Amino acid sequence: MDYQFDYLVIGSGIAGLTFALKAAQNGSVAIVTKKSKVETSTNYAQGGIASVMSVDDSFQLHIQDTLNAGDGLCHPDVVELVVKTGPDRIRELVDLGVPFNTGTSGSAPFDLGREGGHSRNRILHAQDMTGQAVERVLISTAEANPAIQIFEDHLVMDLLIQHQSIKAGSVSLYQQDICRGAYVLDTITREVHTFTAHVVLLCTGGAGKVYLYTSNPDVATGDGLAIAYRAGAKLANLEFVQFHPTCLYHPHAKNFLISEAVRGEGGRLIDRRGRAFMQDYHPLKDLAYRDVVARAIDTEMKKTGDDCVFLDISHRDPEFLVGRFPNIYQKCLSLGIDITKDPIPVVPAAHYMCGGILTDLSGQSSLENLFALGECACTGLHGANRLASNSLLEAMVFAHNAATACAERIEGWRRRDLPEIPKRLSSSGRVDDPQSSEMVLITHNWDIIRRLMWNYVGIVRTDKRLALAKNHIAQIRMEIREHMPNIPLHGDLVELQNLALVAELIIRCAIQRKESRGLHFNLDHPHKDDVNWLKDTIVARNPGEDAVSTVPIKQVDTV
Ligand SMILES: Cc1cc2nc3c(=O)[nH]c(=O)nc-3n(C[C@H](O)[C@H](O)[C@H](O)COP(=O)(O)OP(=O)(O)OC[C@H]3O[C@@H](n4cnc5c(N)ncnc54)[C@H](O)[C@@H]3O)c2cc1C
Incomplete structure (x- = not known):
């Protein structure tokens, strides 16, 4: 089936839902999510949301605490933006009905908790189930909005990219790739649908499942990172994986x-x-x-x-x-x-991915009409380490900025034609059930990757372990490429391919950074090297690289 919306939001956590509620004011929104709508990291967040809400606190202190945690790699303009606009986003949640615990002292209306690295009490919380309280309110508000349609059990496999030649008269000025939608597997009916939209928002959360031990729910397989990489977007700082103690x-x-x-x-x-x-x-x-x-x-x-x-x-x-x-x-x-x-x-256990899809201040990625919000993005807020409870805040601030940026451009986008859709699969658009005897190839490789990452690319790293991990993962990816296409398309296989690619990208970033900073600790380079490494580690698909796309994206030329 082909669907057409103004906005295609991938993921139903705090980032996707916050964006959807704002974007629905000026267009139609599809939220596709690969399991049930509440199965998100957001739903499991316990501690709360950091923001300056007390007279004992100040923006400057929150900014300084965030910069200290980030160990030299935070982008100061981003930190300032998030900290200073945070209280407005909190008030929106309160207006929607999120039941934050209220304060008993006169200095703050809320009961503010304290977490590691914070110099003041500034964590708003709903007991120890903050994420669930936020998720419930956002979901019920989205469900009540007629401009929003939620598709559960819909797994995005790859983006739909249009290759465009920008011309002035008959002179070709430059070539550009534009994101125009996604190919989506309905994991219940096993049908593949095509969603086209003026703009696509990746809000796919983290990648904790790359590691053997993780606090993340099963959906955190790094799909958004792999999808963006295959489509040609830039990613950054994937070596900075936060392990929750x-x-x-x-x-x-x-x-x-x-x-x-x-x-x-x-x-x-x-x-x-x-x-x-x-x-x-x-x-x-x-x-x-x-x-x-x-x-x-x-x-x-x-x-x-x-x-x-x-x-x-x-x-x-x-x-x-x-x-x-x-x-x-x-x-x-x-x-x-x-x-x-x-x-x-x-x-x-692996808890939070500080790196991700590189974005600007409005959440726009390096690929035209593709935005990334929430944990799958690398905005520059966290640098080499995330300050506790800054991630829910970041997701809300960037969702707001993205919605504002899109609202300004949506009319222009609507004047442009949506492309002819290349069919993802054969005429039926349906995939078969996997052979159960071959499922062992998926589960075996899944397990190997997670153990490998835990043992060789974990809390403490060495050059030798990273080099070994690189070889192992190359071998596993080759095996997947050579043997797995025989297995019919299946959600677990899509996730395995993504997991393997994300593991490789984490290793690549970790090998590049020849120093120890923030969350990246390498015994062979135990000190910080500000001369050479006070910068982000950026990776992008090389031209001609054999990307393990689950979907061969056919290019469409338009003029
Ligand atoms: C146990 C736990 C406790 C935490 N506590 C806190 C805290 O107290 N404070 C704080 O600030 N942060 C906390 N965090 C981190 C924070 O919860 C996450 O960073 C944040 O919720 C991420 O929100 P998100 O919207 O980016 O992604 P998520 O909430 O993870 O949502 C991702 C969505 O994308 C969907 N998805 C993924 N891939 C696909 C695909 N291929 N196709 C379709 N859909 C897809 C998923 O199904 C899901 O709906 C915690 C995290 C965990 C795991």
């Missing part, structure tokens, strides 16, 4: 995060013998930046041979803990851990 360590806990707010409320990291160790690593102790804490835990675990450390907050009043962290309390209790009495077993 404290994921619950329990055989029956899948991807459950123990929020940084627990340390903000006085939680202390201890080893199996009960010794607090963070004072050995940083003057801020348990509230040091995430990379410092994650490396400290990694070092302690390697030193002791223990398979986890512990986070102890049992000294706080039990009533306070149950009220402040109801979700964490209940989850731990269901696994036999009473956080009011017992220390919580924790390990670090």
